[in-house]
Amino acid sequence: MAVTKRQDMPTRDPLVRRNDFEEVALGYTPQQAVAEAKRCLSCKHKPCTGGCPVQIDIPAFIKLVAQEDFEGAYEVITRASSLPAVCGRVCPQETQCESKCVCGIKGEPVAIGRLERFVADWHRTHSNTLPAKPQTNGHRVAVVGSGPAGLACAGELAARGYAVTLFEALHRAGGVLVYGIPEFRLPKAIVQQEIALLQARGVELRTNMVVGKVLSVDELLDEEGFEAVFIGTGAGLPRFMGIPGEGLRGVYSANEFLTRINLMQAYKEDSATPLFRPRRVAVVGGGNVAMDAARCALRLGAEEVSVVYRRSAAELPARAEEVEHAKEEGITFRLLTNPVEILPDEARCVGGLRCVEMQLGEPDERGRRRPIPKADSEFVLPVDCVIMAIGTSPNPLIKSTTEGLVTQPFGGIAADENGATSRDGVFAGGDAVTGAATVILAMGAGKAAAASIDAYIRDKK
Numbered sequence: 001m002a003v004t005k006r007q008d009m010p011t012r013d014p015l016v017r018r019n020d021f022e023e024v025a026l027g028y029t030p031q032q033a034v035a036e037a038k039r040c041l042s043c044k045h046k047p048c049t050g051g052c053p054v055q056i057d058i059p060a061f062i063k064l065v066a067q068e069d070f071e072g073a074y075e076v077i078t079r080a081s082s083l084p085a086v087c088g089r090v091c092p093q094e095t096q097c098e099s100k101c102v103c104g105i106k107g108e109p110v111a112i113g114r115l116e117r118f119v120a121d122w123h124r125t126h127s128n129t130l131p132a133k134p135q136t137n138g139h140r141v142a143v144v145g146s147g148p149a150g151l152a153c154a155g156e157l158a159a160r161g162y163a164v165t166l167f168e169a170l171h172r173a174g175g176v177l178v179y180g181i182p183e184f185r186l187p188k189a190i191v192q193q194e195i196a197l198l199q200a201r202g203v204e205l206r207t208n209m210v211v212g213k214v215l216s217v218d219e220l221l222d223e224e225g226f227e228a229v230f231i232g233t234g235a236g237l238p239r240f241m242g243i244p245g246e247g248l249r250g251v252y253s254a255n256e257f258l259t260r261i262n263l264m265q266a267y268k269e270d271s272a273t274p275l276f277r278p279r280r281v282a283v284v285g286g287g288n289v290a291m292d293a294a295r296c297a298l299r300l301g302a303e304e305v306s307v308v309y310r311r312s313a314a315e316l317p318a319r320a321e322e323v324e325h326a327k328e329e330g331i332t333f334r335l336l337t338n339p340v341e342i343l344p345d346e347a348r349c350v351g352g353l354r355c356v357e358m359q360l361g362e363p364d365e366r367g368r369r370r371p372i373p374k375a376d377s378e379f380v381l382p383v384d385c386v387i388m389a390i391g392t393s394p395n396p397l398i399k400s401t402t403e404g405l406v407t408q409p410f411g412g413i414a415a416d417e418n419g420a421t422s423r424d425g426v427f428a429g430g431d432a433v434t435g436a437a438t439v440i441l442a443m444g445a446g447k448a449a450a451a452s453i454d455a456y457i458r459d460k461k
Contacts, residue, residue: 004107007036009114014328018298021183021267024325025089030068033118037066039103040110047100048112053444054152056080058097058112065115074123077116082155082198083148083443085124085190086177088117091440092319124193130200137161139457142226144211144398147175148439149232149430151198152446153453158201160454165226166198167209172263175234176431177439179263180255182292184299185322188262212397217405221425227460228425228453231413232446235431237393241284245342246388250276250350254285254293254389261296278385281305282353284339285389286315291322293387294331305331306381310338310358310371334381336360338371342386353381392436402426410435419449420456427453 010026011017017024028036040062048058056077064073077084093113101109139162143154146168154164172178174191199205211217211233220226238253240246257275260266266275281297283290286309297305307326309316312335316323327333336358345351357377360369394412399405406414406422412433419427429445431437 004103006039006108006111007032007114009111011325014325014330017184018295018329021299023187024184027121028114028118030070030118030122033065033070033115034068036111036115037062040066041102043102047102048097048110051097051100052080053096053440054080054447056097056116061119062110062112062115065119070119070122071127073119074127077119081443082152083194083439084116085120086148086186086194087440087443088113088115088120089186089190090177090181092438094320096440124190131197133200133202134159134161136163136202139163140165140226141453141457142167142220142224142229143232144217144220144229145169145175145232145234145430145432146173146195146205147177147232147234147430147442149234149432149442149446149449150175150230151195152443153230153232153429153450154203154446155198155201156447156450157453158198158203160450162454163202163204165204165206167211167215168205168207169210169233170263171207173205173207175232176236179259180289180292182258182262182296184295185292210397212401217398217402217423217426227457228427230419230446230449230453231398231421231426231428231432232430232442233395233398233432234442235392235394235412235436237395237411238388239391239393240388241339241390243339243341245344245350248342248344248348248350250278250385251342252385252387254283254289254387255392257293257387258289258296261300267296267300275300276385277301278383279303280383281385281387282308282339282381282383283387283389284308285391286311287317287389287391288319288322290387290389291318291326291331293389295326295329297385297387298329298331302385306334306383307331308334308337308339308353308355308381310336311368312336312360315368336371338373339386340378343380345384350384350386351382353383353386355379355381392431394432394435398432408433415449417448418452419445420452425456427456 061073061076098109238255264273283294341354343352357374358371361372413428415428429449430442
């Protein structure tokens with residue numbers, strides 16, 4: 001009889017981990033990984049693979065884990081994915097590959113993400129072999145942005161023999177993997193190691209290069225000798241609610257707050273860019289970014305951190321695992337609550353957050369029940385810091401400096417399913433096209449664009 005319950009993921013004690021930035025989840029032991037892998041039914045039609053944006057042969061790698069061939073499993077994964085240690089930690093497998101798992105019909109789906117993480121971590125600690133640099137094909141491609149889409153595109157092109165130069169605006173590569181996701185969810189050493197593997201395959205990395213300022217896309221194509229350009233600049237423009245008080249001191253976008261902590265290490269006592277350490281924090285939003293901001297605020301020493309979300313728990317867009325971890329650590333969830341004003345104190349800093357209670361009405365255009373304010377339900381939440389985590393928009397710099405590049409009404413670059421844009425030789429993918437989405441969807445877009453770039457350059461021969 002098949003085992004219907006998955007292996008639990010060991011985690012650190014919430015009362016300990018809430019005080020530091022060390023990784024929360026500890027990963028499977030080899031014994032746990034093998035036991036979990038043996039739950040897989042090796043379905044002939046591979047529905048789980050169909051749910052993977054980068055099309056990893058999931059049954060094949062899990063079968064090898066069950067046989068304790070962990071290195072073989074790593075080889076299977078990396079045929080399709082260039083960032084397995086990252087994806088095993090941050091991908092929403094529960095809505096993608098695991099949602100298609102047949103084991104989930106009568107029990108729990110196989111823990112595909114946890115097994116991917118185990119395999120990648122095992123390889124990292126047991127293998128010192130760097131990938132071989134592929135034979136060059138004589139063609140050059142520029143990749144703008146070193147987040148998930150750019151890294152996936154660069155890796156795929158390098159494997160095909162292209163000389164790839166990766167341009168990153170910040171001083172460290174990794175994009176949102178470095179500036180957006182906290183150390184306790186995704187250790188930065190893992191990101192840097194994945195990038196080092198790309199460099200070993202011949203990818204050139206150029207940091208502090210703001211394409212659109214230092215160089216333009218036109219200059220990359222016309223003066224720098226690149227035959228194609230991929231734009232994977234993400235969605236780093238924060239949104240605000242437009243309510244009174246958003247200009248007060250102590251109001252942050254989640255982007256700024258997380259960037260200062262993750263990239264600039266503002267949580268350290270000797271940080272060159274220290275961050276205000278609030279006592280009472282309200283994080284507005286319900287996605288993974290809101291969970292990250294709330295849990296970081298707690299680790300900065302805040303006495304009380306509240307996630308303020310206008311819908312109910314059933315509509316929370318954050319991963320269930322992240323919500324569970326936040327609750328374990330002591331984060332308060334103020335659901336069906338909507339801010340209407342940020343109140344000042346005598347020094348023009350944040351002194352409170354005026355909110356109204358909400359109730360769910362009829363479904364909106366996306367099928368989600370629309371929140372409606374309750375009459376006479378206003379109250380003030382005493383806080384000295386408000387972090388807005390209500391979404392981001394694509395970076396406008398590229399579109400404003402690249403002539404003839406068509407964009408979408410919300411600001412994303414217009415591109416087809418293969419990444420081709422309105423400009424000849426210019427391709428785009430990930431959040432720069434779709435708006436804020438997941439790491440694995442951005443990687444899938446980067447891979448698709450790489451194949452399209454390859455076909456484009458071959459057709460020009």
